Amino acid sequence: MKIHTILSAALATATLVSAGKFHQLESDEIKVLPGSYIIEYEDGLHHSDADNVLNANKVKYEVRNKYNVFNGASLSIKSAHMGESLAEMKGIKNVWRVTLHPIPKTVLSVKKPTDPDTVSDHSMTGVDILHKKYKLTGKGIKVGIIDTGIDYSHPAFATKGASQGCFGQKNCRVAYGWDFVGDDYNGYNEPKPDADPMDCFGHGSHVAGIIGANAKNIKGPLKPPQPFVGVAPEVTFGAYRVYGCEGSAADDVILAAMERAFSDGMDVLNMSLGGGSAYKYNPQSVLAERLIARGMALSAAAGNDGGDGVWMVADIGLGDKATSVASFESTYGNHFWFKYGGAVYPYASSFEYGDIPFKVSSGAALAPIFEKNGTLSDGCDPTSYKGAKGKVVLTLGDGSRCSSSERGEFAMKAGAVGMLIQPVELGLLPVQGLPKFPMGSLENRGGVKLIAAYKKKPKNTFKWGKSPVIFHVEGGGAPSDYSSFGMDGELRSKPDIAAPGGNILSTVPVKNGGYAVMSGTSMASPYIAGAHALYMQSRKSKSKSKPKGDAIRQALKNTATVGKMAGHKTFASTVKQGAGLVNVLNAVLATTTLSPDHIDLLDTNHLRKTVKITIRNDGKHTETYGFSHIATDALNSYHKNNTFPLTTPTITDYHATVSFSPCKVKIRPGKSAQVTLHFKEPKKGNAAEFPIYSGYIQAIPRSHGGIPVHVPYAGVKGDIAKVPMLDTDSGFPAVLAANDGKLRDIPEDFTFDLVNDLPVVVVRLGSHTPDFTIRILDSKTKAFLGFVNSPSAGPAFGWLGRDRDNNDSGNIAFKPWFWTGEVFQQADLTQPPVQLPGGEYDIVVAAQRKLSVGKYPEDYEVFDLGSIRIASL
Template identity: 60%
Template sequence: MKLATILSALAAATLVAAGKFHPIDESKVDYVPNAYIIEYNDNVRHRDAHNSFRANKVDYSVRNEFNVFNGAALTVKSGHEGEALAKIPGIKNVWRVTLHKIPKAPKSTKKATDPSVVSVHHMTGVDVLHKKHKLTGKGIKIGIIDTGIDYKHPAFAASGAKEGCFGRYGKNCRIKYGWDFVGDDYNGANTPKPDGDPMDCNGHGSHVAGIIGGNAMNIKVSPKPPQPFIGVAPEVTIGAYRVFGCYGTSADDVILAAMELAFNEGMDVINMSLGEDSSYKSNPTAVLADKLIARGMALAAAAGNQGTDGVWMVSDTGLSDLGTSVTSFDNNYGFYNSFTYGGAVYPYAPSDAWNMAIDLPANTTLVPIFEKDGSLSDGCDEDVYNGLDVQGKVVLAFGDQSRCLSGRGSIAKDAGAVAILVQTTPVGIATMGGSYDYPFATVEHGTGEEMIAAWRKNPKSRIAWSKRPSTFTVENGGSPSVFSSLGLDGELRSKPDIAAPGGNILSTYTLADGGYTVLSGTSMASPYIAGAHALYMQAKNAKPRGDEIRKVFKNTATIGSNFGSKTKASAAKQGAGMVNVLSAIMTTTSISPDHIDLLDSKHFKKSVKISIKNHGKHSQTYTLSHVPADALNSYNANNTFPLGIPVIEPDYATVSFSASKVKIPAGKTVKITLNFKEPKKGKASEFPIYSGFIIATPNSKGGVPVHVPYTGLKGDVSKVPMQDTVQGFPSLMAQQDWKVVEIPAKTVFDLTDPENAELVPVIASRLGSHTPNFTIRVFDDKKTFVGYLYSNSLGRAFGWAGRVSSTSFHGKMMFSRWTWEGQVLTDADPTLEPVTVPSGTYQVVVASQKKLTKGDYPADYEVFDLGKISIKTAPKPAEE
């Protein structure tokens, strides 16, 4: 076929729908300059797409090519930006190549030497499946996309062997498949150096692999485990797909390549413990996840560890329609460093930044800091220390994160305290940001109360710090982990999907770093679900699609409660509940769909149909019931940024059934209509997220009840605040010597030499909620739109954006800082290269599209006119 014919066919194929560019929030997402992931239309072949690129004068090199995804990752050398690439015939979607942080493996728990860390399988029925049903995952393949695996670890050894091996280097290797896509020195910014050896030099991937398929029950070689333990599927075959170096980040085109290789090598399940920040489902890994699952695979992905950042924080790959977003429940036991105070021993968790054991003199004493009303202070205001002698002492503060954005640790340090302990709220031990140069740790809520009581009895009591970690029965054990990210997603879909043990999990680690450790995170919960898939497939002697297994797991999960609560935790926190693999295998009933999205009051789905199927051999009668769950209020104090820990309220929906009891013959399905009414309690102006569970209970003895979660938002979601106006955002400021300052009166910004300008304009933004399109628009003095702001530091100011995190590692308030050097991107420019506007006065407008709207400007946007600024730019060179 001639090139002209090819291009004609491509043009015809794209007349119906042009390609779409998916801009990112470049203020909060790291990306590779000039690199793009491009998805072709379904009927377009790779060579035809490349011909089309060349015909449109795109100069590029290929980073990766994808088959199932049907596309490529390119480095573009000709200056074409994403919008221009999306207009080329044959293109379906275009994304920037973004970078994912290496999964965190806390150093403070590397020495797992205590003999009493306890297995978690009794929480999920896996212990019964191992002992009674002899299920081990044999014959199932699970691909782990992570930091690699220390395949020499004895916990991965075949029966009778002293150490494990990798498939390409030995016989009977359990880690049989895999590839190193990057090399040790890769950090996301440099060139990958792939090879065939996926050895782990970080630890995270090895820990994940041990949860899935490690066997440390009878290890007699050094290093020995602190206690014998076994993974979920100890005879599963593993593929190790290494996408991270020893440090740094990884590009998502590398992750896509790993996903495709896992598919090509026959993996039945993929685990991706790679949760990032708040995201939309239109990200490339989620798109490929749906394609792979539609071809018969299953995929488990971590929901994220930002539970103390509040709602709207579920991440990345698990947002796919068919994938499984996994949240975490705490183990009943934890492995922590500790201190002794008032005759009792208490565990603590060092801050993310400090990240090591606290070692202070044994004569340090405690000083709780109080507000005027006698309550424990959060330590966010300097004046709370007025009149207090904290010199050389340890401060105890309250862990409220709804307003403490300036770093309580630095305030305590300036007051003279040698360390700060923060009482977690509401329960558990939730790590905080802290400072790299200051001892900062969190303690359980009950610990804080007991310490205050001991201090009142004897203020001179001293604190003695442990030399090594040990095991504690933990607050919140068996309940949703405080650290797990909260939903919903940007389109009010019910995410996360399901929970698994992820808090305080003993597993394998790199041999160079001790071989074993205890870690916490949804990174630990996700592989548990991946291993559970293997047991289910083995039990059924079949390999259903991942979304089908997800439905069974969700139908049969154990609905959990927050620690000390008699009500059920929100489905936006726990999904359908803690996986019960035994019940999933034994059930003879299913409910479809596996979740119900009621959306908001404006789009409220009053009537929903569910299907109940009896897979058993006999007729079964089911009784339908409704169990409401806690509502989450994140905007109860006129705040414009969601609370770090939402207020729990009894805002319950009501449900009526077209039939409250139904008899279903064997093999048949019955449809039931559910009629919902929004909660009477709860203010629509505060946008509470409510949820609950619809349960079908069989009347037969030993029958497994099944359920489906629902979620909704009371109020109009389009009125949920986008910008944090309470904190003064968005705002038009000036940047001088890297500091943000007020713009001096009558300022004309001299941007003729932007790199050396003493003063440049800055637009400060703080998004507290998803937006389908975040924009900074520039108008001239006649109110004519001239383009979208372009910043040399952050790039283009338009495109979808998830919300920002509450605080940084240092406890500082997170916001986006857009410097402006006088450049804009215009719709009229086909390549969308930034152009410099002429000298003059310009009006700056920040506009964020509201959720569930069409995107008509300005009606569907939250609009802030930041006023006018005057700039002087270099004149455009005369054309020769």
């Protein structure tokens, strides 16, 4: 990424014939690289032509990166030109600020690397059978990873017979790659690229291990805590490092890595980079679509914002052909056990006690610690342990008042022989505990059953197993709570598919111990990348050519396994799990495809009542297909007329009805048939509360052993144009005063000097908007004067994604628009901004409603924030 200095040429200004688009920042949490921009050129405009345009407009700049497939460049601007003025120039199509992406976050895992369920994921997806029976390993397939690099020296990346891995040499599994930034890069400083993509953080190595590690026969100091292999343990890797040892990566560097991966011939590209609510019009999504159109497959993390409610799928996977990946929890675990009242329960020993079964004599009774109202106590009152002598006590795992070790001390002093803790959450959650005192957790449902058995017969006693056995884990095989909900801003079905992402054992750099357990959609996305590799290998052996990325996505989505939320009997919404949990075995073996691979029904006013789907028989025999409709949970986020989505949507049973025409079809080998679907939205549900309903359309082969295929659909009951845009419940939007970056209420009879004191418009979006504007009017005449131009957020017009509930600091999330008095008189950047003179001005905030035409003010949610007075500069 060599920087080239180009001097401004003294040429006449080019005549403007059209204007490009300068894109706003999606959130105030997004950090930018000051003075740096990504520019996309109009189709057919070459780099030399673009240089002439910039020089003719007297722009002084340094080139950070040039792109070919993307057809553009990233620039550091040294003259007074801003993004708005760049977008005005002839031949410029789009301009974005260079934004910074923090090193991807994972969800804190409570599992230990020795816990067997951290490697049980292949049995969930059929990958274990593809390895053993079909000998599919991803051999001959190239998988690129844009991340923190890969510790290629790790023995889990070694070729057969080698003691450690290597890079860039003959027979190295990490055969391609580039370090775009260097160890000291943090996003703000100058990148120092080199040819060595060694990972010094760990995230990229963990991702690579999920795709293709082989840690089955490693001996010595780097022997794994338990043997495991990745999805495709013989793929060839490309390591494209875009992060230093800490900090962030600039998105123009990410674009350069994407193009390098394509030029290196990567078949699949994994991008576990996360990101918040957005539209599909960011630079990475634009480039991703072009790469997929050229044959590459792309897998991207859907994001870990499930705790923020709907409309939160991350940006990179939002393209029409990109694969946005949600996360599922592991299904099975091998756990220690006890028997009580005729039932067998799994449990997990505490960290301090060690990974060993309880050393408690069989025959001890149970002593639940109850509150006075009869509910299970947290055990934080030492006087509540009366009668615990010689017994195993049971407490609630609420850690808000005391720690597990404190509870253990109380139990030991009372003479208890052990302690079990019922977690508030689902699943087995290891606790800290005490050395030598048998203490651990059981599942939430296990605690409920244990108390019921105790109340039925208090004299029941324990029997303790000596060896672990396999259990179906509570919450296992279900979508992860943290996995982000869709839809996107245009009511398109995202995420696309899900994969194991909860508590995954994989590789980390040797210097960091070699192995770790992590959770997140960052872990699910590489699983799908590996699935692509296995599918490619299976088809390459038959047709001697690799299928394109969008065709693979369709096969994986058609054959996924539909899951249920933990503790629920009904199927989870498609906007949580996409097409379901990937079943790679079924994808490889299926001889039927169903297209399109998703159906967007939109809302009541735009309801696609009639949809045609195409079913193709690629089998060897004529096949008859029947059809069925699988309804899923509906999600209600506005059931009390709230103006910001609920962080946990309410699950309802509002189901659409579907009829098929014809009801069955008979298709010869190699032929296709069309079926017409007739949709009716749910009868139940209040349209004013905008419930999101969804389901699957399934085609079922009548022959014995035929694999059914399905496509997900989703829609919104109600007029989506009436969904609240701005969070008025929390007092937004509003105008405040800013002094030295600190916000305060505007004092009475106050004049903003636009130097020390700035007006700032604060907004909090609960939903995507196609066009967010801040308009300035003359207070006396009410004449429109222009759109705010903010030095921090840019022009106040254009699309925006929704805000999170809270930011990383735990405070309510919102976006501030600082104003220095500049306005754009038009929303197309055909003219530069102008400075308003001193005077009184009205501020009007407006957010265009989804799927509306965009006529102002009819199609906007409009808020008149009153008048302010500014001084002349």
